[in-house]
Amino acid sequence: MATQERSSATQARILDAARALFLERNFADVTMEQVAATAQATKGAVYHHFASKEELYLAMLHADLEDKRELFQRAVDMPGNCRERLRRLTSDYFHLPRGHREIISLVRRDVNVFEGDARTSLIRAYQSALPEQVEKILCDGVEAKQIEAADPRLLSWSFVALVEVSLSPHAGRVFPGGEAKLDHILNLFFDGASTAVVPN
Amino acid sequence: MATQERSSATQARILDAARALFLERNFADVTMEQVAATAQATKGAVYHHFASKEELYLAMLHADLEDKRELFQRAVDMPGNCRERLRRLTSDYFHLPRGHREIISLVRRDVNVFEGDARTSLIRAYQSALPEQVEKILCDGVEAKQIEAADPRLLSWSFVALVEVSLSPHAGRVFPGGEAKLDHILNLFFDGASTAVVPN
DNA sequence: GCAAATACCGACCAGTCGGTATGTTTCCCC
DNA sequence: GGGGAAACATACCGACTGGTCGGTATTTGC
Secondary structure, eight states: OHHHHHHHHHHHHHHHHHHHHHHHSOTTTOOHHHHHHHTTSOHHHHHHHOSSHHHHHHHHHHHHHHHHHHHHHHHHHSOSOHHHHHHHHHHHHHTSOHHHHTHHHHHHHHGGGOOHHHHHHHHHHHHHHTHHHHHHHHHHHHHTTSBOSOOHHHHHHHHHHHHHHTTSHHHHHHOOSHHHHHHHHHHHHHHOSBOOSSOO | OHHHHHHHHHHHHHHHHHHHHHHHSOTTTOOHHHHHHHTTSOHHHHHHHOSSHHHHHHHHHHHHHHHHHHHHHHHHTSOSOHHHHHHHHHHHHHTSOHHHHTHHHHHHHHGGGOOHHHHHHHHHHHHHHTHHHHHHHHHHHHHTTSBOSSOHHHHHHHHHHHHHHTTSHHHHHHOOSHHHHHHHHHHHHHHOSBOOSSOO
């Protein structure tokens, strides 16, 4: 039993190292030796647990995306109107530790290095982890006439994009507290930047 | 004189090839031989014009960003209110040929592979080509009370992000004509997604 | 028309890195 | 308590690629 614990511990260390490294460098610029070193293991150990660099990367991403999907699911299943649920989802997201928060933009960053099944399944995992959950909330909002009828998928991507903008250091400086940042995003998304009360 | 023409012609071909290749693959996944082949030249020719792979990449990006800066400048200098000028800027952008349109997201994609001066000057070029121009328009809007007082830089990034979302194939399907897409972005940014006429 | 310069070619080098083959240690099970 | 398998460690391979360098062809200035 001790050997199995030890094994899954190293596996977790390798995944952690991979997450940290792939977050700050490109897929191509991270070497398997760096991963091994950061995980306090050797290349042999890494290749014992993951068949290839690509598999390691994808395993890390899929694990992380699945975590997020479950987290956001809770906001989707929450009672309340569209805006409240979106606020909850975004708040949950902001309260993630830094290393886990930015993995999502990473999918967009180097999804292009893969092709075929790996690529499609990665995109699918990302879609179902984030945009589709937002989309569900938005669809309810459109149905309840809280939101203007528009393509929900496009709206959800737009919302995600606005959240991503708020990850920048500059946004952190403008809104030191998390609450104000949250309000800003929701206000911008729901009510727009204009002061005009009646849209043209 | 003919030799100089010939020279700058190959240089242009190399830059074109670089743009096309770097657009669909990572920096690391593009080889100098591929660039040479696509440009119908040899590696020797490429290295004759550009000292290194990094220099080629940066030269290509800077040239392209400078073009865009000049293009967007025209919208900034235009008379009219904030919304009209933003519309013009975005419209100009949409009317660019496809290969030139998406270069901008490319900066965000692999700015991380560089460090030091190269990195900072690239970010600066990007900033002054796009977000800062949007920012100027927004600042005027805030001053004229057409836009709610908020951090203009953050607002400009948000706007750029919304435009980027509309580059997706799905957005192209939802809005086959350019005009409708333009309206959608502007409506979303200025008036938000909500149906509520009076913001909370 | 010739010599120097410029543009260009392509074989080659050196370093890197993903992946493998082969030990070696540790633990589990009978 | 021993044999076997799983978890590592280490040495190494081979392919790839950025960059170099000696050489060639074409201009251009004189």
